[in-house]
Amino acid sequence: MPKLHLRRFPTVAVLALVLLALSACGGDYPNSTFSHHTELNDGAVFLWDRMMLLGTIVFVVVEVVLVYTIFKFRRREGGPAPRQIQGNAALEITWTVIPALILVFLAVPTVRTIFESQRKAPDGAVQIEVIGHQWWWEFRYPQYGIVTANELYLPIGRTANFSLRTRDVLHSFWIPQMGGKRDLIANKTNYLWFTPKADLTSSAWNGACVEYCGSSHANMRFRAFTVTPAEFDKWVAHQKTAAAGSPAAMPAPDTSTKGAAKVPVKMAGMPGMPGMTATATPAPAPEAWVFPxxxxxxxxxxxxxxxxxxxxxxxxxxxxxxxxxxxxxxxxxxxxxxxxxxxxxxxxxxxxxxxxxxxxxxxxxxxxxxxxxxxxxxxxxxxxxxxxxxxxxxxxxxxxxxxxxxxxxxxxxxxxxxxxxxxxxxxxxxxxx
Ligand code: HEC
Ligand SMILES: [Cu+2]
The missing domain is CATH 1.10.760.10 (Cytochrome c-like domain)
Incomplete structure (x- = not known):
């Protein structure tokens, strides 16, 4: 049996802890929430940093006093019995006031951030309805008449205003690098908004359901694509169209002759007036644009x-x-x-x-x-x-x-x-x- 070197234990423990802490600084963490890609994450990261800082100060002060006390006032062979004390008003007031102040420093920005994140989304936002299903995501863009699933397109620099609902059980919507999490709750619509910052490039991000929702909960993920406003417009123009091969899909423009063919279009009449037939040039089907x-x-x-x-x-x-x-x-x-x-x-x-x-x-x-x-x-x-x-x-x-x-x-x-x-x-x- 190897001999236990108890004396070395503290050194080894400290080294192990330092190594563990350092291992967190290594790789590239694609699903890290400590990013600054939206104002929502800015707020959350600020609160986290502030909490860590204050928490660390409290921890260090308390530990130093504790360890000092343990050594300074430890029992000594043949020493006198310790002095007996009853109450210390100054000390008690101090250790009540200091935590109260620390809580104020935490509470004020926290409450401010909560109010900020619950505020109405700015005008001009792209509205996105998020509907949770066991076990997939439906995304609707009501401004554009688009219904899609599991892949979310977000224009860079424009606020995305999500309204969150569920068709069945509770789910929770989270794109770690952008912001969230917010729950999808039965019989209630929750809201969430954030703006992918203008310095972002076209990128793909992971999203997931983060509220246990049944057997395939871990299989309920999605992708978010941040795209430039021009790319977003192209994507929208195409997604609005009818499905390929369907009777409603516009015929492809005929490039062999000059201009597209004229086709008769039946237009609905006003109430009480007959409809009429006009000729119109079918709009060429917009070219499909998808995230590469x-x-x-x-x-x-x-x-x-x-x-x-x-x-x-x-x-x-x-x-x-x-x-x-x-x-x-x-x-x-x-x-x-x-x-x-x-x-x-x-x-x-x-x-x-x-x-x-x-x-x-x-x-x-x-x-x-x-x-x-x-x-x-x-x-x-x-x-x-x-x-x-x-x-x-x-x-x-x-x-x-x-x-x-x-x-x-x-x-x-x-x-x-x-x-x-x-x-x-x-x-x-x-x-x-
Ligand atoms: C009883 C309802 C039901 C019927 C019928 C059904 N599906 Fe599905 N389908 C679903 C559900 C629910 C999902 C989502 C599964 C998931 O991701 O958990 C799905 C997913 C899919 C997907 C993947 C879609 C995506 O974007 O993730 C395809 C493709 C699909 N179905 C094709 C078909 C085809 C083709 C048929 C007919 C042969 C069909 N389905 C019949 C319910 C149905
Ligand atoms: Cu879920």
Whole structure:
């Protein structure tokens, strides 16, 4: 047995503590909340620094007095009995007044920051409705008529005003580098706003649910993209449009002839007056702009392991988006539109009834299933085959024929999709740029 060197223990302990503290100064901490990217984080970091400073002063003073007292007044062999004291008004007043002052120094800025963060958002903010679902995030931009999921676009230099609601249980919204956390509470709307600072560049950030909300709570993440106002406008212009392949999607401008073709447009009449038909030039569909994948740093890319399910890559490569659309948009073939909305296709649900993410521009999202997976053909095929296998508890059904459906506790027989059909569905979903 090694001999215990008790005398060395304090030295070793101090060294270990110093090492532990230093290890925190090492790497690049992408999810650190001690950033200064928004005024909300500025406020929180200021309070933290102030609290740390005052707390450290109190700690040091108390420890020094304590250790001094222990040594100075320790019992000595043959020493006299200590002097007996009863009460010391001056001392008691001092140790009441000093903590009270310290609390004032903490309370005033804390209360000020709380009021500041609860203030109405400045005019001109981009309004974003955040709706928590078990276990994914819905984001709506009511000013622009956009409904999307799991990926948030925030214009740099412009305040984002979030209204937070939940469709089911409690969740909490947090983008550590930007600000939060704020809870999503049933039957109540909470608000939160912050402004990505003007010195930011186009970047991707991690967000997460930080209130335990059930079996896939840890799988309820999202991404936030801070983009320049010009990029944001381009993104908005495209996201507003109807889904690719839908009857409502504008025909692409014909570049082979001079100018675009004139098409008759039926305009609704005023009440009591007949409508009329005019010719109009269809607006060219705005070019899709999405946050460039190559700008997503490693820590914002999902790395969730995939199930070992096999899928024929040749089938995937041959997937036909038209055939896929026939399946996805036809409730007689598959029930996708009884849970998902796709703008421009037959709509059975209003936004509040939809149980799953809006798929209108699904193909422009780099990640899916609340930031768990990269949007690529293979991963998506496995997802359509058996989503609950990849995300425990998810109500996205198991579609693969022969797959075990954990929710129904049985194998999928009738109503399932074979691998060829799934490959077509995947091709369609990826075409939803
Ligand atoms: C019972 C309702 C329901 C039906 C039916 C359904 N889904 Fe889903 N789907 C969901 C839910 C809920 C999610 C969100 C899962 C999660 O992230 O936890 C989802 C997620 C998805 C996603 C990922 C979206 C994203 O951005 O994260 C895709 C793609 C998808 N479903 C496609 C389909 C297709 C294709 C069909 C039809 C073959 C279909 N779904 C049928 C409920 C449904
Ligand atoms: Cu949650």
């Amino acid at each position: 994948l190559e700008k997503m740093k490693a820590f914002t890319l999902p790395s969730t392991p995939l199930p070992a399910t096999r899928f024929d890559d040749a089938l995937l490569a041959a997937g036909d988006p038209k055939a896929g659309r026939e399946i996805v948009t036809n409730v007689a073939k598959a029930p996708c539109l009884t849970c998902h909305n796709i703008k421009g296709e037959t709509q059975y649900l209003n936004d509040d009834q939809a149980k799953g993410p809006n798929l209108t521009h699904f193909g422009t999202r780099h990640t899916f299933a609340a930031g768990l997976f990269r949007t690529d053909a293979r991963t998506l095929a496995l997802w359509i085959k058996n989503a609950p296998l990849m995300k425990p508890g998810s109500i996205m059904p198991t579609f693969g024929t022969g797959e075990y459906n954990a929710l129904m506790k049985q194998k999928v027989t009738a109503g399932g999709l074979d691998d060829k059909q799934i490959a077509d569905v995947v091709a369609y979903l990826l075409s939803l740029k």
